[in-house]
Amino acid sequence: MLERVGAATRAVRGPAELAGLDALVLPGGESTTMSHLLASSGLREPLGEFMAARPVLATCAGMILLAQRAEALPFPPYGLLDIDVARNAWGRQIFSFQEEIDWPLPRPTGEPGPAQLKAIFIRAPRVTRIGPDVEVLARFQGEPVALRQGRLLALSFHPELTADPRVHAWFLREFLADR
Numbered sequence: 001m002l003e004r005v006g007a008a009t010r011a012v013r014g015p016a017e018l019a020g021l022d023a024l025v026l027p028g029g030e031s032t033t034m035s036h037l038l039a040s041s042g043l044r045e046p047l048g049e050f051m052a053a054r055p056v057l058a059t060c061a062g063m064i065l066l067a068q069r070a071e072a073l074p075f076p077p078y079g080l081l082d083i084d085v086a087r088n089a090w091g092r093q094i095f096s097f098q099e100e101i102d103w104p105l106p107r108p109t110g111e112p113g114p115a116q117l118k119a120i121f122i123r124a125p126r127v128t129r130i131g132p133d134v135e136v137l138a139r140f141q142g143e144p145v146a147l148r149q150g151r152l153l154a155l156s157f158h159p160e161l162t163a164d165p166r167v168h169a170w171f172l173r174e175f176l177a178d179r
Helices: 031-041 044-053 061-066 166-176
Strands: 024-026 056-059 067-070 081-086 097-102 116-121 126-130 135-140 143-149 152-155
Touching (some): 024 061, 031 044, 056 061, 056 166, 061 081, 061 152, 097 135, 152 166
Parallel strands (some): 056 152, 067 081
Antiparallel strands (some): 081 126, 135 143
């Protein structure tokens, strides 16, 4: 999706691959497995240092890894985003769903976009505490599902699984406009 809106991308599987990046997408997935892979690949510390200094778009499990505290995570999260989360709080895999949320993001061209955004929730985390410096950008059924703190954007849903590029285009404009 980032390539679709004009960004050059590459996969990061080791510490050396962080060099030269302007920002990072911390993807969804299974947070326990991701924690184990970060430790075994030697990426845990370098990734934490990178994320403390650069823009990050974190989706689902990525949100869990950025949080201050995450319920039942075998490794401590990075603690860069002042929130606490409950893992898989919207239900097991079988209860995954998609819904429209109110988040009137502009189109990639910068023109106004629709007020609604399709959000796909797959074993999504629920935010249980929000710190004073965290801005809630969007909610679903009153629950925060899109949050920003400084250069960190965290979503409990998967925008990359839709055909709508607005989240990714907005991330590039808002967080990387000067690069």
